[in-house]
Amino acid sequence: MSKSKVGINRILNFGAGPGKIPVAVLAEVRNEFLNFENTGMSITEISHRSSEYSKINNEAQNAVKQLLSVPDNYKILFLPGGGQGMFSAIAMNLMNRTGSADYVVAGIWSGLAAKEAAKYGTVNPVFPKPGKLGDIPDSKSWTLNPNASYLYYCDNETIEGIEFPFIPETRGSVPIVVDMASNIMTRKFDVSKFGLIFAPVQKNLGTAGVVLAIIRDDLLGTPMKICPSVLNFTELANTNSILNTPPIFQVYVTGKILQWINIQGGLKEMEKQCCQKSQLLYNAINQSNNFYECHVPENFRSRINVSFKIGGGNDNLEEKFVQEAEEHRIYQLRGHRLVGGIRVSLYNAVSYEDTETLVQFMKNFQAKYQNSIERHL
Known part of the structure; x- marks a missing residue:
C-alpha cells in the first residue's frame, strides 16, 4: 500500500472501536x-x-x-x-x-x-x-x-x-x-x-x-x-x-x-456510502455458497457491524482468515470474544475502496480453502 498523507504506511482498519479516523x-x-x-x-x-x-x-x-x-x-x-x-x-x-x-x-x-x-x-x-x-x-x-x-x-x-x-x-x-x-x-x-x-x-x-x-x-x-x-x-x-x-x-x-x-456531503452522503459498503459485503457473504454465513435475519442486519462465520463456524479456518488478512495488511477482523467468528466494522471513515479490498480477499480466501476443509453446516 502507498504511504498516506500522514506519512505513515496505513493498514486497512475494520476495528469495532476504537474505529478508523479519517486520514484528513x-x-x-x-x-x-x-x-x-x-x-x-x-x-x-x-x-x-x-x-x-x-x-x-x-x-x-x-x-x-x-x-x-x-x-x-x-x-x-x-x-x-x-x-x-x-x-x-x-x-x-x-x-x-x-x-x-x-x-x-x-x-x-x-x-x-x-x-x-x-x-x-x-x-x-x-x-x-x-x-x-x-x-x-x-x-x-x-x-x-x-x-x-x-x-x-x-x-x-x-x-x-x-x-x-x-x-x-x-x-x-x-x-x-x-x-x-x-x-x-x-x-x-x-x-x-x-x-x-x-x-x-x-x-x-x-x-x-x-x-x-x-x-x-x-x-x-x-x-x-x-x-x-x-x-x-x-x-x-x-x-x-x-x-x-x-x-x-x-x-x-x-x-x-x-x-x-x-465536507464529505453530510449525513445524506454518509448514509449512501454506508449502504453501498454494507451491501457489497453482504452480497459477498450471500453469494459464497454458505462458505461465509451471517445468521442475523436480513431485516435486522447491521449496516455498520457485519458479523459472520466461516465454514459453519470452523475455529481453525476463522483463525487462518484473521492471520492471512493481516498478512495482506487488513486488520481487526476477529469477532468479539463472547460470540467468536468474524466481525467487520464499516464506520464512516472506512471507504468503499477499503471494503472492495476486503471483499476481494474474502473471495480469494474462499477459493483457496473451499474444497480443502470439512465444512460444518
Whole structure:
C-alpha cells in the first residue's frame, strides 16, 4: 500500500472501536498538536476554562445540532465514563421519575445496560431473551409499561451485528432512550422521537474518552441523590459540559470529524456510502455458497457491524482468515470474544475502496480453502 498523507504506511482498519479516523482529520490534528492556533501550547495543554476550549466545545455542539437538526428544546452534552458509565448515568438520572423502566434486550450491550439499571430500580424486559441472533418479536407483542420512566434500546448491537430497522413505540408519554454508539452520524433520523440519545464517540466520531448525549429539556432535573455530579445530566447541562476538567482532546477530535462529515456531503452522503459498503459485503457473504454465513435475519442486519462465520463456524479456518488478512495488511477482523467468528466494522471513515479490498480477499480466501476443509453446516 502507498504511504498516506500522514506519512505513515496505513493498514486497512475494520476495528469495532476504537474505529478508523479519517486520514484528513489525523493530518490536521498532527499539524496542530504542538502549537494549537498559535497559542504556543498543545491542544492537550490548554485550559478548559479558556476561550480556545469554549470555542471548540461550542463548535462541536453546533455541528451536532446542524447535522442532526436537533430541536431547540434539547441539550447537547459531552460526558466522561464511556458507554458503561452511561448505563448507570441513565438510570440514576431518569429512573427516579417512576422507579421502573422498560428495556429492549436484543443483544449483549442492551443486556449489560439492563443489568446495570436494575441496581437503581425495576427493569422490565419487554420480551423474553431471544433464542437466536436477531430473533426479535413483533413490537406489537412487547409488554410495555405505560408508567415506565423510559424505554431503553440499543439501535445497533455492535457485537452481534443487529440493527433496528424501526424506532420502537411506547405507551403514553414514556420517553425513548437510545444507544447509538456505533451508528450515530450514519443516517438522518428524527431526534424529536427520542428523550435521550447517546453515543460514545470512538466508533464514528473520534477517540475514546467522551460520550455524546442529546437530551430533551423536560428530562432534566430529577436525578437520584446518589448520582455523582460528573454524571448528572442537569449539572452538566447547566455548565455546558464543563462541570469539571472535560476530555479536551477527545472533544477537539470529535469536532474535527464533524467538520469532515460536513465536507464529505453530510449525513445524506454518509448514509449512501454506508449502504453501498454494507451491501457489497453482504452480497459477498450471500453469494459464497454458505462458505461465509451471517445468521442475523436480513431485516435486522447491521449496516455498520457485519458479523459472520466461516465454514459453519470452523475455529481453525476463522483463525487462518484473521492471520492471512493481516498478512495482506487488513486488520481487526476477529469477532468479539463472547460470540467468536468474524466481525467487520464499516464506520464512516472506512471507504468503499477499503471494503472492495476486503471483499476481494474474502473471495480469494474462499477459493483457496473451499474444497480443502470439512465444512460444518
